[in-house]
Amino acid sequence: MTESATRHFELARILDMRPLTIGDGRCAWGMPIKSLHMNPYGVVHGGLLYTLVDYAMGGALTSTLETGQRCTTLEIKMNYLAPAREGDVRAEAWVVSKGGRVAVLQASVAVGETQLAIATGTFYVMTPSGA
Amino acid sequence: MTESATRHFELARILDMRPLTIGDGRCAWGMPIKSLHMNPYGVVHGGLLYTLVDYAMGGALTSTLETGQRCTTLEIKMNYLAPAREGDVRAEAWVVSKGGRVAVLQASVAVGETQLAIATGTFYVMTPSGA
Amino acid sequence: MTESATRHFELARILDMRPLTIGDGRCAWGMPIKSLHMNPYGVVHGGLLYTLVDYAMGGALTSTLETGQRCTTLEIKMNYLAPAREGDVRAEAWVVSKGGRVAVLQASVAVGETQLAIATGTFYVMTPSGA
Amino acid sequence: MTESATRHFELARILDMRPLTIGDGRCAWGMPIKSLHMNPYGVVHGGLLYTLVDYAMGGALTSTLETGQRCTTLEIKMNYLAPAREGDVRAEAWVVSKGGRVAVLQASVAVGETQLAIATGTFYVMTPSGA
Numbered sequence: 001m002t003e004s005a006t007r008h009f010e011l012a013r014i015l016d017m018r019p020l021t022i023g024d025g026r027c028a029w030g031m032p033i034k035s036l037h038m039n040p041y042g043v044v045h046g047g048l049l050y051t052l053v054d055y056a057m058g059g060a061l062t063s064t065l066e067t068g069q070r071c072t073t074l075e076i077k078m079n080y081l082a083p084a085r086e087g088d089v090r091a092e093a094w095v096v097s098k099g100g101r102v103a104v105l106q107a108s109v110a111v112g113e114t115q116l117a118i119a120t121g122t123f124y125v126m127t128p129s130g131a
Numbered sequence: 132m133t134e135s136a137t138r139h140f141e142l143a144r145i146l147d148m149r150p151l152t153i154g155d156g157r158c159a160w161g162m163p164i165k166s167l168h169m170n171p172y173g174v175v176h177g178g179l180l181y182t183l184v185d186y187a188m189g190g191a192l193t194s195t196l197e198t199g200q201r202c203t204t205l206e207i208k209m210n211y212l213a214p215a216r217e218g219d220v221r222a223e224a225w226v227v228s229k230g231g232r233v234a235v236l237q238a239s240v241a242v243g244e245t246q247l248a249i250a251t252g253t254f255y256v257m258t259p260s261g262a
Numbered sequence: 263m264t265e266s267a268t269r270h271f272e273l274a275r276i277l278d279m280r281p282l283t284i285g286d287g288r289c290a291w292g293m294p295i296k297s298l299h300m301n302p303y304g305v306v307h308g309g310l311l312y313t314l315v316d317y318a319m320g321g322a323l324t325s326t327l328e329t330g331q332r333c334t335t336l337e338i339k340m341n342y343l344a345p346a347r348e349g350d351v352r353a354e355a356w357v358v359s360k361g362g363r364v365a366v367l368q369a370s371v372a373v374g375e376t377q378l379a380i381a382t383g384t385f386y387v388m389t390p391s392g393a
Numbered sequence: 394m395t396e397s398a399t400r401h402f403e404l405a406r407i408l409d410m411r412p413l414t415i416g417d418g419r420c421a422w423g424m425p426i427k428s429l430h431m432n433p434y435g436v437v438h439g440g441l442l443y444t445l446v447d448y449a450m451g452g453a454l455t456s457t458l459e460t461g462q463r464c465t466t467l468e469i470k471m472n473y474l475a476p477a478r479e480g481d482v483r484a485e486a487w488v489v490s491k492g493g494r495v496a497v498l499q500a501s502v503a504v505g506e507t508q509l510a511i512a513t514g515t516f517y518v519m520t521p522s523g524a
Contacts, residue, residue, distance in 0.1 A: 310444070
């Protein structure tokens with residue numbers, strides 16, 4: 001990776017988040033639960049599950065883009081199903097629909113067999129002018 | 132703060148997020164933009180704006196609760212309006228509606244006069260048995 | 263049905279919406295597309311797809327409730343994937359998670375093999391006092 | 394109105410929904426509550442409040458478009474705050490942000506002073522080729 005890319009994944013490194021799988025419109029990101037991930041009530045902060053989903057949705061969509069295209073999040077909604085206190089979080093996202101400029105994605109977050117959250121999101125695809 | 136509370140705000144400390152104001156059903160959290168907050172495209176990661184909103188919504192609702200009650204996020208949806216590269220992010224949330232067990236909140240995220248995102252969320256209020 | 267129930271499904275009758283299947287936390291509602299369902303641009307109004315989803319989610323959750331319990335919609339978010347101009351719309355919903363008072367549901371809307379929309383929603387379960 | 398436009402507002406006529414105000418990125422639609430609007434529990438069906446919001450958001454955004462442009466709903470999320478049994482429903486929507494192709498809108502639904510629902514939505518703006 002370039003120095004720029006390394007710096008830009010600094011957030012993922014600090015939060016101990018990493019890509020697990022990517023390809024064909026699907027992507028999974030993971031995070032081993034640590035004490036730094038806790039909210040004030042002692043369960044994983046919902047914002048971190050959301051951040052994993054945003055990374056996974058971005059990866060899933062990027063895997064379908066052409067060279068030079070990039071994408072940005074228009075909106076994501078997360079519904080929380082259960083809290084998590086330990087284990088390895090896995091956020092998996094997939095492209096549900098993709099037009100020329102707009103894509104819709106879904107995601108599911110789990111620790112083992114326990115589903116923690118579901119999400120739906122809309123992304124915008126940018127094509128560099130001249131492409 | 133107790134040792135437990137200190138540990139549970141470790142995430143906020145690492146991400147350089149802090150409460151700015153709280154009371155009467157409103158709460159604001161802030162974050163000075165740093166390189167660690169960037170996504171791979173060099174703008175603040177949307178998951179961090181979401182995390183600020185989740186903290187602010189939780190604070191806004193908590194400011195209306197009775198002793199012993201606590202709350203948990205059922206869902207939040209974020210719409211992104213503009214990217215941010217520098218400055219101080221401020222996420223402000225307020226209680227729109229509160230029944231016995233369910234509350235609806237709104238939030239707005241901005242850097243200075245530039246609105247970055249809006250959010251709506253649903254929270255659940257837990258009252259300890261016997262209270 | 264009682265006179266009251268008949269009156270309360272008057273909306274479904276006027277809009278030509280009807281329940282297709284219900285049971286075990288799943289429910290489907292259908293609507294044959296007619297000219298009265300069109301929005302100003304000549305495709306089915308998104309509000310009708312939403313109304314079908316709301317009926318289907320309510321049915322799916324109700325199929326899991328105990329006698330005397332009822333449910334109410336806290337929130338639903340719909341993402342539209344494709345427009346529809348003709349055919350039979352089918353909205354299918356299922357319970358993803360159900361606690362004592364809160365349930366999360368998903369839904370998918372389609373005409374034949376074409377998926378038109380996806381939705382996620384949160385419902386509240388009311389138990390009559392004394393039950 | 395042309396015969397086509399008349400037909401396409403047939404849904405609004407059947408549901409007794411009508412535009413109240415439109416201009417400068419804002420629009421309001423109204424509906425006097427009648428028995429036909431009720432859900433099985435005897436309150437206004439949430440899908441109708443949503444349909445009003447969709448009409449109002451579409452109107453608000455359309456008021457900002459150039460000749461030949463039109464818009465389509467990408468997603469809307471509604472949070473319900475209170476049920477309604479009588480009175481005149483008013484759904485007001487406004488454009489929060491508008492780029493070249495994507496706009497974000499908010500809406501509030503009320504009967505008199507009682508707020509019934511809030512909504513956020515994302516719309517896509519289509520410009521005819523050659524324009």
